[in-house]
Amino acid sequence: MPYADLHVHTTRSDGSLELDAVPDAARRAGVDVVALTDHDRLQPFDEPLVERDGVTIVSGIELRVETPGGERVDLLGYGVEPTAELEGLLERLQADRVERGRTIVDCVESRLGVDLDVTVEDGFGRPHVARAIDDHPDLEYDYEAAFDRLIGFEDPCYVPRNVPSFERGLAALTATCRLVSLAHPLRYRDPEQALALTAEPDLEAVELQYPYNRGDEVDRSIVERAISRNDLLSTGGSDAHGTDLGIAGLSRPAYEQLRIGELPE
Secondary structure, eight states: OOSEEEEEOOTTTTOSOOGGGHHHHHHHHTOSEEEEOOBTOOOSOOSSEEEETTEEEEEEEEEEEEOTTSOEEEEEEESOOOOHHHHHHHHHHHHHHHHHHHHHHHHHHHHHTOOOOOOOOTTOOHHHHHHHHHHOTTOOOOHHHHIIIIISTTSTTOOOOOOOBHHHHHHHHHTTOSEEEEOOGGGSSOHHHHHHGGGSTTOOEEEEEOOSSTTSOOOOHHHHHHHHHHTOEEEEOOOBSSSOOOSSOBOHHHHHHHOOOOOOO
């Protein structure tokens, strides 16, 4: 079981884990450190790290950006100390998320002739829609089918988000975070192109440990080569959107190499 799970979502974005329940979930998984990386949202504490019931909580964020080549990738920021510039950027992104969410919900409801009974607010994302579809008694779609047939990329109710450029997003995170990492590089259409971004000196790490396909062997060699070539640090986490933590992550020595910060006295 990993010592640190550095990619976890809560109900502040599209996860189902309540913020107050994180320490219990971490202890169940045998995890000592959890980074909360909600999409486009800051955590409700100003410190880069806090201790909650014996568990170290890292204030993190996941930010989607668009590269010059048109690829959309996710950046993970750790040890966030908010600035007015980052807060302004996130406020605009949340407004876009709400508008996009309402458009997706309206499309699904109109197409399927149902009321999903969801509240679209800050942090809203497609997983909220998929869960509502899965829970609806009159619909035969489960969570995965909702993404595969309704709201996934190029599906009838898919709506793209407005996201900042790679340069702008990286600059905003670099100014406010103690470490910035490229998330799940093997999930992108062109992993090599995504990993080429790690040549940027302000991008100091890449997510190596990640549960791409549970039970399947994943070839991480191109990620390892990028780490060696660009002298990167390695991050890792489960990308948890539910309540099970520690599916992937880092050992204690690997976590300590990141030097995100010490717990406050």
